[in-house]
Amino acid sequence: MPPILIANEYLMDIDALRSFIAFVDTGSFTRAAKQIFRTQGAVSMQMKKLEEETGRCLFTKDGRNLSLTDDGRKLVSYARRILALHDEALGEFSLTAGMPPLRIGCPDDYAQEIFPDLVTMLLEEYPHLQIRLLCDNSSGLRQALDQGKLDLAILTRAPDKEEGYLLRHDHGIWVHAGFPELQHRPVLPLVLYEADCKFHSSAVDGLEKQGQRFQVLCASSSATAIKSLLRRGIGIGALASSTVDAGLEACTRSDLPTLPMVDIVLAVAPTPHPLVGTSMARKLSQKMLSQRAS
The missing domain is CATH 3.40.190.10 (Periplasmic binding protein-like II)
Structure with a gap:
């Protein structure tokens, strides 16, 4: 999707923000590129363009690894909200009829308690939604997300990571x-x-x-x-x-x-399901956390 030109100024485009969040969630340009089906060079160019558009340095090198600057971490919050609103708008105009099944990945140990809660919440939103489950460990599910084989995945992440939407500590x-x-x-x-x-x-x-x-x-x-x-x-x-x-x-x-x-989190594929994208993932996260608190 090309950037939108308004009053001779470029606005951040959705594809670049998806690539940015893919990097944040995976911690790697290599994995981010696989997820969004682009080359690593193309992702790097998108990130350079984002830095030009924001006028801020978003990344810093930590040895051989790349991490976010303070400005980069600030952009994460804005990017997630922009993507959530974008996906919510698309979902609002989509109909469940003719929609592809929602492909969810879940480790076997979370399939007994967390997965049923998630499915219950999803069916409250979309009663006719078809769901397919793939059970694997978190590493295998991350690979399936990278390969476009899943729409959502319940994963275990380290508490200091920003991957996905929190479901439970x-x-x-x-x-x-x-x-x-x-x-x-x-x-x-x-x-x-x-x-x-x-x-x-x-x-x-x-x-x-x-x-x-x-x-x-x-x-x-x-x-x-x-x-x-x-x-x-x-x-x-x-x-x-x-x-x-x-x-x-x-x-x-x-x-x-x-x-x-x-942390047990819900990760969303960079190219989300038409009905269940980042906006719904955030909503499910909030409902799951409030359910635990009550």
């Missing part, structure tokens, strides 16, 4: 399923999510630093499989507190490594 917890003796074994038997899970890496790194012997008996992306093994007394696990359900309880051993805080 959470933290990790050590659990067993009625077998408290397992936490006191000389060699801890562990049933964990896969290695790219923050709780897996924190658990393993923490135990190694303590000199505590352990054995990872099973690592899986399936919450169902992990909880089934825990209920069989195979080992202890490290889960998000919001996913601890009936039959699971917190370990009482006080010297187990502290597991990290995480």
